[in-house]
Amino acid sequence: MVTPKSDDSQALELQRDSLHSYIDSPEKQQQLYKRTLAVVVTAQIFGGAGLAAGVTVGALIAQDMLGTDVLAGLPTAVFTLGSAGAALFVGRGSQRFGRRFGLGTGFLVGGIGAIGVVLAAIFNNIFLFFASLLIYGSGAATNLQTRYAGTDLASSTQRARAVSIAMVATTFGAVAGPNLVGVMGRFAGSIGVPPLAGPFILSAAAYLLAGLVLALFLRPDPLKVANLIAAKRHKTESLTLETPVSLIKNNREVVVGATIMVLTQIVMVAVMTMTPVYMGHHGHGLSAVGLVIGIHIAAMFLPSLITGVLVDKFGRMKMAMASGATLLAAGLLAAFAPGSSLFGIIIALALLGLGWNFGLISGTALIVDATHPKTRAKTQGTVDVLIALAGASGGVLSGMVVAQSSYATLSLAGGFLALLLIPVVIWSRGKHL
Template sequence: MLQKESVKVLDVRPALSQSYMDSSEKQKALYKRTLFVVSISQIFGGAGLAAGVTVGALLAQQMLGTNAFAGLPSALFTLGSAGAALFVGRLSQRFGRRTGLTAGFMIGGLGAIGVIIAAIINSIFLLFASLLVYGAGTATNLQARYAGTDLANPKQRATAISMTMVFTTFGAVAGPNLVNVMGNFALSIGVPSLAGPFILAAAAYILAGVVLFTMLRPDPLVIARMIESTNIKSRDHLATTEQTESKRGIVVGATIMVLTQIVMVAIMTMTPVHMRHHGHDLGSVGLVIGFHIGAMYLPSLVTGVLVDKLGRTVMAIASGVTLLFAGLLSAFAPGDSMVLLVIALSLLGLGWNFGLISGTALIVDSTKTSTRAKTQGKVDVLIALSGAAGGAMSGMIVAGSSYLTLSFIGGIFSLLLIPVVIWSRREK
C-alpha cells in the first residue's frame, strides 16, 4: 500500500503516465532519457562539488590562521549535505525526482555565492553558514545517482548508478584543474583568489538545477511508482512483481557507504594542507585532487558492471582492500613526491567508488519504489554525517599528530568493511 505522501504525485497528468505504464518500449525510452538528463546535470554538479574539496580547507586555514580547524569546512558542507539529503529525499518522495533534485542544486548554488561574499568581507561566521548551505549541492549530486535506477531492472541497477556517476568525472576533474584560472579571474574582479573556485561552483550548481527542471519530464520515480502500484493491484502479477523491503540489506548497504565515506573524506580533506606544507603550489594541489575525484567517478562504468556481475559483496570487500592500500601509501609516501600522492589519492577515490556503488545497489535492491526516495535520503544523511565526522577529526588528528598517523588510521579502519559483508552473508 502506497504511503499518503506519495499519492499526490500519482494523479499528475494521468493520461501521459498511463501511456508509459502500457508500453514497455516507452519505459525503456524513458529510462535511457533519464540517464542522459541526469548525466548532463552530473557534469555541472561535479564541477560544483570540486570547489569545496579543493580549496575549502585552504580558505579556512587562511581566514583562521591555524591548521587545527582546517578540516572544519569539509565537516560543515558535509554536515549541511546531511540535512539537505533528508530534505531532497522527502521532497523527491512527495513530488518526484525533478522537484527534489532541482531544489537541492539551486540551494547549493546559493551557498557557493555566500562563500564568495564571506571571503570578500572576511566573515568567518558567514563562511561557515554558507558552507552548510553549499552542502546541499553535494547531497543532491550524490542523490542524483538514484534517479537512474528508478526504471532499471534488478540486473542493471549498479550499471545504471555508474552511468550517471561517470559523467560527474568531467566536471569534477575540470573543477580542481581550473583552480588557478578561477583564482586569477577572482582577483581580476576584486575577489580573494581562494574564493574563485566557488564562483564556478555557484554557476555549475545552478545550471545543473536548470537542466533537471527543464528536461527531467516525465518524472522517472513517479512513473516507476505508478507501475508498481498497478502491478500490485493486479492478481496476475502480484507474485512476480511485488518487492519487499529488506532492513538487513539497507543496514549493510548503509554501513558500507558510511565506512568508505569516513576514510575517504578524512584523508582527502587534509591532503591539500599536507601538500602546501611540503611546498606544492595551488596548481599541484588541484592536479592531485583532480586525479582523486576522477578516480571517484571515472571507473564507475566498469564498477557498475562488476557489481552486477560479481556481486555486491565481492566489490565491497574490494573497496576495503583498495582503501587500505591508499591509506598506507598516503601515510608513507614522501610529502614532496607528486607521483606517489597522485597514486595514493587515486586509490582512495577508487576504493570509495567500489564502496559507494556496491552499497547503493544494495539499498536499491532492499527498498520498494513507494518508499525508496525517503529511505535513500535517510541513508545519505548517515553518509553525510560520517563524512562530516571524518572531515572534523582529520584536522585535529593532523594537528595533534601527523598526516602519516591520519592516513595510517584511515587505511586500517577501512578493513572493517570485510567483517560487515561476511556477517551479511552468514545471516542469509
C-alpha cells in the same frame, strides 16, 4: 476566476494520462529510462564541477581566515553536515513531489550557498563563511542523490550500471573543477575577489545550471512512473504484501548497504580533506593541489562504468571487500610516501577515490535492491544523511588527528578502519543476503 481552475484541472488530467501511458508500454519505459539517464548525465557534469571546485580550496580558505591548521577540516565538516540536512529534504521532497522537484531544488540551494562563500571571502567574515558552507552542502547531497534517479526504471540486473553511468558523468565536471582552480583564482583576483574564492564562483554557476537542467528536462518524472508501474504490477499479478521474513531481509540489506557507504565515506573524506594542507606544508603549489584533487575525484567517478558491470556480475559483497582492500592500500601509500613526492601523493589519492567508488556503487545497488518505489527516495535520503554525517565526522576529526599527530597517522587509521568492511560482509553472508 473559474477558467484558471478549469485549465489547472485539465493540465493535471493531461499529466496523469501522460504518466499512465508508460504503464503498459515497455518501449516507452525504455525510452524514458534512456532520456532520464541523458538528463542525469548532463546535470552530473555541472554538479561534479560545482562539488569538486569548492572541495579543493575549502580547507585552504579556513586555514587563511583562522590562521591555524587545527580547524582546517572544519569546512568539510560543515558543508557535509549541511549536506546531511539537505539529503533528508531532497529524499523526502523527491518521494512526495518527484525527482525533478527534489533534485532541482537541492542544486539551486547549493548554488546560493556558493555565492554566500564568495561574499564571505570578500568581506573576510568567518561566520558568513561557515553559514554559507552549510547551505553549499545541499549541492553535495544532491550531487550524490542524483545517482538514484537513473535506477528508478532500471531492472535488477541494470541497477549498478545505471548508478555507474550517472557517476561517470560527474567525472567530466569533477576533473575540470579542480584543474580550473588557478584560472578561477586569477579571474577572481582580476575582479577584486580573493583568489581562493574563485573556485566557488565556478561552483555557484555549475550548481545553478545543474538545478535548471533537472527542473526543466526531467519530465516525465521517473520516480512517479516507477510508482505507477509498481502499483499496476501489484494489482495485475495479485502480489501479496511483503512477509515479515522478506521485510527483515530487506532491512538487513539496507543496513549493510548503508554501513558500506558510511565507512568508505569516513575514510575518503578524512584523508582527502587534509591532503591539500599536507601538500602545502611540503611546498606544493595551488596548481599541484588542484591536479591531485582532480585525479582523486576522477578516480572516484571515472571507473564507475567498469565498477557497475563488476558489481552486477560478481555481486555487491565481493566489490565491498575490494573497496576495503583498496582503501587500505591508499592509506598505507599516503602514510609512507615522501611528502615531497607528487607522484606518490597522486597514486595514494587515486586509490582512495577508487576504493570509495567500489564501496559507493556496491552499497547503492544494495539499497536499491532492498527498497520499493513507494519508499525508495525517502529511504535513500535517510541513508545519504548517514553518509553525510560520516563525512562531517571524518572532516572534523582529520584536522584534529593531523594537529595532534601527523598526516601519516591519519592515513593509516583510515586504511585500517576500511578493513571493517570485511566483517560487515562476513556478517551479511551469515544472514544469507
